[in-house]
Amino acid sequence: MSFNLRKDSKGVVVVGVDGQLIVGNRQELKQKVLEALEGGAKKFVIDFSRTGYIDSSGLGVLVSLSKKIREQGGDLRLAGLNEDLQTLFELTKLDTLFSILKTPEEAVAAF
């Protein structure tokens, strides 16, 4: 399972989450995003199009990253959630904290 980072022509960093975002790999995501943030990137999209499940530790790391990115004047958006993942964000009311777009392309375009 891995995280793929790519930077689009608008400078938006799109991070694809392949498989799952859980307690065992959340630090890897955090480290990669923070490295990009330290490198000057401000706009981030996490793409869950290829993600099976996210546990509460994964949700927690998204909250943490969002705070750090906003502190630097940037923003983190989410995209590609399937119906179950969308429900998870709604249940936990995290849909009120994040901008959630249908596709990564829409999320990038919305910046």
Add this chain to the structure above:
Amino acid sequence: MATPPAVRLVVRRRGRDGQPLEFSLAVPSDLACVGDAVELVAEQCRTGPLSVRRLAFNLRTALAEALTNAIAYGSRHDAAKSVHVQVEVTVRAVTIHVHDVGDGFNPAAVPDPTIPANVAKEDGRGLFVLRHLVDQVTFNPKGNVICLTLRAG
């Protein structure tokens, strides 16, 4: 990155078709083992009564939450201690017991993570998420064994 310790699987009973009906896992108390343990259980339940979707999402997420809680709060990350998982698969349900060697806790005392003061916190959602993904959650009186039931469908 260090290789996490291995998760041990023991199949205790099989059906006529050879599929496991009852099995157990000993999971070292290392959070790096959670993903492997979840995949092992999901694989063994593949031909059970749960839909592909509920197996892929509800069972995996709920079990990851239960294991994380057991490792973090029960074993306090002591990899020398194992968390024991027992799974029973019937035509009606999948029942999972997760047993840690800790002192237990009072699930009623866990704060609601969805109230405005807690929504932006980084942690505290595990039990809440778990409760919404399975059909029944029970604890033993001590609070160190959680039982998750996912009914067929």
